[in-house]
Amino acid sequence: MSLNRRCSRTACGRPAVSTLTYVYADQTAVLGPLATFAEPHAYDLCEVHSERLSAPRGWDVLRLAPDPNAIGPTxxxxxxxxxxxxxxxxxxxxxxxxxxxxxxxxxxxxxxxxxxxxx
Structure with missing residues (x-):
């Protein structure tokens, strides 16, 4: 599922495959499937940067796996x-x-x- 968006990391031109958001109140970074729409406070990441993602000390990383059966909206x-x-x-x-x-x-x-x- 390509929505023609690129990785948000500087100097990376690879296609985005996931979206990163932060829940500051819970000190959690949430990495999930590529969001349908680009949001101002979310970061689209390519496969390489998604795999290398780390969070600040004391924070948790929650990785949400994409649903393999989801082809589009239900x-x-x-x-x-x-x-x-x-x-x-x-x-x-x-x-x-x-x-x-x-x-x-x-x-x-x-x-x-x-x-x-x-x-």
């Missing part, structure tokens, strides 16, 4: 993504509400914004 993953896109695309209705106890009367609302008339 049907459940795709359905969850489709549901999230549908939910995000759903229009937010504009509501007209009763007078407000504030200085003006609320005549419309969209999300956290309110339209008030002056009295």
């Amino acid at each position: 049907t459940d993953d795709l359905l969850a993504l489709a549901d999230a896109v549908r939910e995000a695309a759903r229009p937010v209705p504009v509501t007209v509400s009763a007078p407000s106890a504030e200085t003006g009367r609320e005549v419309a609302r969209k999300g956290h914004l309110r339209m008030l008339t002056s009295e």
